[in-house]
Every structure is written in C-alpha cells, then in structure tokens.
Amino acid sequence: MSDRSPAVAAQPCAREVRSVVAIRMTVDGTQYDDDVEPRMLLVHYLRERLGKVGTVVGCDTSNCGACTVHLDGHSVKSCSVLAVQADGHEVTTVEGLAKDGALHPMQQAFHENHALQCGFCTPGMIMQAIDLLNENPNPDERAVREGLEGNLCRCTGYQNIVQAVLDAAGRMTGRAESDVEPTAEAVSPRHAAPVAGGAGG
C-alpha cells in the first residue's frame, strides 16, 4: 500500500540500489548521456532527470496512460518502461510534437474540438491518438474509442476527444499526400508510408 510503484517495490533497499548504468537516448531531438539506477522508470527519468515534465504520472498500474510517449515511433506507457530499456532509442514526448512553432495536427485538433478540460491526461492522450492514426489513418468512431481505451480521461466523457481524433485523421491524411506533415515522419518513420497511403479522408 505504501509502494510508490510496482517497479520500486520490486527492488530491495540494499547496496545495489546505488549501482548505475550508463544510457544514451534521444529525447525530442536532443541526445542525452546519463547514469541511472537500473530500476528507474522511463517516466521518472524524463521528468526528474531531463525536466520533461510535460509527461505526467497518473497511476501505478499502467492503466491510465497519462505517461504515454513514443519509443521509436510507437506509443508506450513510460511508467512501464525502464529508462535502461530505452537506451539507444529515440523518445518523443508531447513537448517534441510542435515543430518551429507549428502545432502538430493532433494538438490543433484537440484545441479546436475542446478535447481537454483539466489537461492532465492530454499529453498521453495526444501521443496515443497519434499512434492510433499511424496504425489506422482512417478509423471510424468505434475504432477510435477502442484505440484509446488504455488512456483514461475523467473530464471530457471522451466525446470531444473522439471527435478530435477523427478531425485530426482528416487533417493528417489530407496533408500526408503532399508531404507537409513533418511530425508524423519524425515521430514514426515506420508508419509514414501507411499514413501517406491511407489518404482518403
């Protein structure tokens, strides 16, 4: 009951806690070299070592999805990944989406569709929604709802989130054809082709 997280709880409070491992990862386009405890969660590394506090912690059982980031272009719950597991990989957080002052289409869609209230789930929701569209560029409402079921929101009843994702799908597929949507490529190179090929909305 007093445990702060399963990962922390699993570790004995002995000498090996002090041992550290050298890691290197790229986060939002910047490369970092660090020494971390092997038990350190990726989300804690992002928040406490790199100051990437845009990514938040909402639970300790990987149910809420508030901490969702992209690891090599795929969404992961960063509370369920150890920092050492991200060694050598590329991480994108909500703070790395906007390019040159231009919002990512998903961010824009969240704003225009009032898809956030308190905003705490929003970073994770946006990252998951982008991944969802990378997998399925033209989802219907049911597919969006199911694609977001690992991300909890307590404010919106999801209605406007779903609307925002459908709206973003239109924006992103429309733009992908003319290859002006930089973030989809940067975030998810492996899915750039399906995004482009899925244009139709």
Added chain:
Amino acid sequence: MTATIDAPDTPDVPTAEIGKARRRKEDARLITGRTRWTDNIQLPGMMHMAILRSPVAHAKITNLDTTAARALPGVHAVYTGADLADEQGSLPCAWPITADMKAPQHPSLAVDTVRFAGEAVAVVVARSAYAAADALEAIDVDYEDLPLVLDMESALADGSPLVHPDLGTNRNAVWVFDSGEAGTGDNVDDAIGGAEVTVTRRFRQQRLIPAFMEPRSVVVDPTGEQFTVWSATQIPHVLRVMMALTLGIPEHKLRVIAPDVGGGFGGKLQLTPEEVLTFLVARRMGRPVKYTESRSESLVSAHHGRDQIQDITITATRDGAVTGLKVDLMADMGAYLGLVTPGVPILGAFMYNSIYKFPAYRFTCTNVFTNKTITDAYRGAGRPEATFAIERIMDELAAELGMDPMELRRKNWIKHEEFPFTTVCGLTYDSGNYEAATERAMELLGYDALRMEQKQRRERGDTVQLGIGISTYTEMCGLAPSRVLGSLSYGAGGWEHAAVRMLPTGKVEVVTGSSPHGQGHETAWSQIISDRLGVPFEDIEVIHGDTQTSHKGLDTYGSRSLSVGAIAAVKAADKVIEKARPIAAHMLECGEDDLEWDAGTFTVRGTSNSKSIQDIALAVFAAHDLPDGVEPNLDSEATYDPENFSFPHGTHLCAAEVDTETGEVKLRSYIAVDDVGVVVNPMIVDGQVHGGLAQGIAQALFEEAVHDETGTLVTGTLADYLVPSASDLPAFTLDRTESRATSNPLGVKGVGEAGTIASTPAVVNAVVDAVRQFGIVDIEMPCSPRRVWRALQGVADAEPTAPGPGGGLGSIDANEPQEEVQ
C-alpha cells in the same frame, strides 16, 4: 441548436462574446506540455516525503520501529504520530450540521490507533522519492487488531464495535427536515395514512471515488518570510484559512497556490492529512518538501463519495397526483469527518421533491461512522443521490399505477407558468420550463418509436430487451447565499470576490476568487468581461489560484464559479465603468449625465465625441488632469453574495439494451437536454455535460469502491475501480433550452454537476425498464452484467448487498471463483 424560451429582456446584458464557442485560452500550454502541475515543482534543497499507511482497518499500534529506516542512505528523517502529536492538531470539519453532532479528533498521522485501512502512520523524508519509498519498507509496525464495523446498519446496532469509543456511539448526527414543522407544507404522516397508493423502496448509493486524473501533490517551502504551499487543490483560499486555524499558523504567514490542477470533482475540496504533514515536516526541517501520492494511495486515502442507503416512501392518488414523500437516509461518514463530510447528504435534503409539487415531505438523515475511508464531496454531493431516489421511485410509482412514467411526471411537475415557485422545502425556483426540455428530449430520442420497438421485443421474447430511462431533474447549485449557509450551520459564507484592474495600455487583469481546475474560467471570464468593458477578448488576463495575487475567495465547487464568481467579476467591471465616468466627462468637457456608455466607449450624447475605456485608463495612469477629488485609479473590487441558488434543470433520456442471456447493458442512445440559463460558451458547457454524464453513467454501470470483510479496499487500483474508458461510453446527443436565471445579472445557472446528477437514474431506469416484465423492480448499482444476470435469474434479492470487486487485477473473488471464471 438552442430553443430560446424566454427571450433576453434585460437591456444591460451585452451579447457580443457571451454565447460564442470561443476556443480556450488554457489549451495552448496544456496541449504542448508547458504545464505547472504541483509535482513538476523543483526547489533548491527540496526533499521528498513518503507516507506509510496502515494495511488494517482498526487496530492499536503496539510497536512502531523506525530505526532501520532512519539509518538508510539519503533518509533525513522519519516521523511517527507520537512525534507530531503536539503540533498536528485535528483536521477540521467546517459543517457541524447539528448542535449535538459527534465529532471525533481527526489526526493527520495516527498516534496510537488506526481506524481505516490506508490511514497514515509514519512519514519518511529523504533526498529522493525513490529513497523515501525504500525507507517505508524498512519501518516495522505491529498492529493489534480491534473489532471493526464496516456497514452502517451494524454500526447503529446495540453492542456494535465503536469507531471512536470516546464518542460512545457510531451515530454522528441525525438531521431532520419536516415540511409540516417548517410550515412549508403538510405533515407527511397524514399523507401516508390517507394514501390511495404507497410505494416504498430501498436504494443503495454505492461508495464512489472521485478519481481525478492528477494525483494529489503538495510542496511546502518554508524558506521565505511566509510559508508557501503549492497544492493540487480546488480550494486554495479555504485551505489557507483552514490550515491557519488547524495548525495555529498566523494566516498572513501562509501563502497557498493552486497551480495547474488536474481535475477535482469535489475530491480536492479538502484540507488533507498530506497537506498538513508536508507542512509540518517542512517547518521542522527548514527546507522545501514535496509529497506526491501514488494512484493506489489516492484511491485508498483521498476522500470517497456517496455511500448512502435510502429508504423512500412515496404516496399518490390512484390517478397519479403525488401526495407525500418520506426519505430516511443513512449516510456513511467513514472513520472521521472531513471538511464538509456530514453536510454532503444535507445538500440533497432539499432536492428529493425535485420538480414535483409534493404537498408533504419529511427528510431524516442519520450519519454513521464506520472503519472505512472518509466520504465527502463528490460531483453533485447529495444532489445526485436525491435525484436518483426521486427519479427511480417516480418510475416505480408509474409502474404501480400502470401509467407511462413521463405522463406521471408531467402530471406532477411545476408548469412553466408557475415560476417563480416555492417548493415544499421552502426553496424558490426562479425559472424553468420542464415541458420544453422534455418535448425536445423526446423528439431527439424518438420516444414513441422506441416504446413501440420495446413492445415488439417483449412480444417476440427477444433475448435483447430494450428499456427507456427518464430523468427529469433539477438541482440547486451556485453555492450559495451566505445567510442560507448560516441557517444550515455551515462554517463559512457563500460569496465570491473579484477585481478588475485596468492597465495603462488598456489591457485588463481580472482577478477571481474562483479556482479553476479544468473548467475553462480563463476563457469564460474573458468573454464576460470583454462584453462588459468593451475590450477585446485577447486583451484580458484572468488571474486566480494564488492567495497572494487573488487574495480573497471561496474557490470552486458546487457549480458556483459562473453564477457566483463571474457575477463578482461583472460587479467589479461595473464599478470600473462608474469610476471612469466622471473622468470621461472631465476629458470630454461635458456633464456625466450627457454620457452614453456602449461597447467600451463613453460618447457625448448626440455627438461623435468619445473616449474609450482604454483612453481613460491611460489618462488615469498619467493622472495629469483628473477632476478634483478623483483618485487616479480605475481598479475595482466586488464581493458578491448571491440572493438565491441557481436551479438548472433538464430532461435526460436513455435507451438501453439488456442482453438477457449475459446481463450485459449496452447504452444505445443518450439524450441530454439541459437548461442552464444563459450560456456563456456553448462549447465549454457541452464539455461539462459530457464529463458529467460519463461520471453519472459510471455510477450506474461501472464504479464501486468495495471493501472486503477486513476493511481492505479491494478496488484499490484503476484496474479494479472501473473508471470508464472511451470504449465503455456511447456518443451523447445534447441540446439545450434556455430559461434565464432571474437571480443574477447574466441570467446564468451552474452546469458543472448537472450531467452527473441527471444521468445515473436515467440509466438505471432504462435498465429496470428493460427487465421489469420479468418482475424485476430494482437492480443495485453498479448494474454490472453479473448483477443484471443474477436479477434475471431471480437470485438478486437473496444476495447480500456486498458486491464483488471490479473487472481488473483484484477481480478474482476467492469465495466464488467459479462465478468469475465462467
């Protein structure tokens, strides 16, 4: 699509920004991660606190050894209840509902006895959160179990174990409202004695958890002349007062800041043990300290909501005119009293009669202590329970009478021409039009066609049956007229404060005592003041949530921000205009009576000579040429105390399909037609309704805080406490009607709680309606597939009320494994 019933007729209400679906100012930071959650804060020298919590529900602490924890690297200190007993005081309850209410001591850190599983028993302060969590593992505690009591009826029985032996009883208070005694109606016993038709039901309001997405967090910095407290709270102003009173800190030495706050729903309307402990530790150590709870801690220790048993008796004539309503309530306080714990059920006391013209009414509430987490405000706080009970029993009465449930409501509700209407509780509803909202909702649902389909499905014995649920709700919000709160023994007023500051360049700062945590106040207040002062929306900054910069306020809860807080801002803006008027007259060399004010500009009547409010603000800044005796300042403040509650209403209709073979409930459509008065921002209002619906539907179908027989919360993670996901909810169909509130100059009513209040009975009524043909007259919430299936098998009544845990990690029920794995 809003049907306007009462055309705006107040000439002083501008309309340019009000009514516009402005995209929110708040979003830019939140969608890019430029956020200021309390847990983001890092201060020089900051230490981290972790809390050891009791795993048992009622026990003596016989041994608490912190030696090993204290010796671990990075650990600065470990404190127990004994260490802090002299300085921690007793957490406050600001609502002593009766003169003889039993109020126990409420320590932040248990001293020698724990009374619920999850209660704090020790704190560790360490250089990092990881080190603090490690040290918790090294604390050794021995507990000697005490007899415990978990359900209210057992707690009230003779010989029950006592949660607080020094109180001599588990009965916290008994509170009664009787319309006969109050002179607001007849005697309900007479109504029952002479009734042609009487229906009684027992409804159970299961225990819920607010489950705001941002776990609570607090940072205390003791290094300045003042203590600065950042907290994920709804109530920075109330927190400051309460913390000062509880700990004996001079109030002027405390500054409380609510930075970005990730939802509350009543769950952050509290002075928490965690806030007190972080403060005490930081003060002792002279260094900043941060505490952030885990989700598991939040679910077990942040206050819960609901948890009531409602015995309802309704009487009527054979032709369907209601004649009396009697409510006997038991409300579970949990182990202690929080800020407004005992008053939550009382907030519902005046709402059981709802929109109906009952001639006689009695409400009796018995508050009970048990060995569980405390309850307190959760979205709606008392009013969802009341609305559920009345809307459910109206359906039961309709079934008894053989009437269509909407027809029964129509026969008994207040007609639109009868407003203002004084109810059997003595409240005066200022405006409303139940007919219009209902007509629109029935049209959107296709009520008659669905009734036909329902009939056909019944006739052909379809395995999937259809039910239609109705909720024609109203609620009282906009808390509240101070004198009314005083008459209910509430410990504070219900006013709100605001200031409007004119900057030299014509920009405007609006300071509000409301404290948003997702509601969009910055956008809505900007719209309102833009209209009032005639300055652009973009030129307005809304300042809130810091007792240093918004020094006075009563914060955000009870759907009060717009109908109280924004009205204070309107009044302050009006004072700015009045202060500007003599200056404008001086600048334009005319008399004040010759000036016309419109859209931000004073114009000399009949001429084109004018000065804008921005011109005047600059002239005031220079102060070179002001009229004699006029101070060089347009800034103004106002403190507004509402004269009445606000009474939003609406009609919600739910069509639910029940699979009679599996018990699964599927919401086919959900229609919400709400009347919240004048709408400032329809996009934000829709969002409030969407979220409210989700929470109300979740009570009906998914959520329940379950304790096992040892008092352990078995729904202690988000895998077990079933906050719905996007895939669990349908798309909602919304519309509005509009009856202006007459109690405030904007004509607005509250909207924050309406969706939650309305939706729970609509859903359960639909579920019961689908299966009523099988003789089922009630299914306890949440209407899980298991509950519905059991009801269909006719075993529901034989089962104890204790339900199984949810569908996640803790869902394996050791007593009935075969049930869960089938």
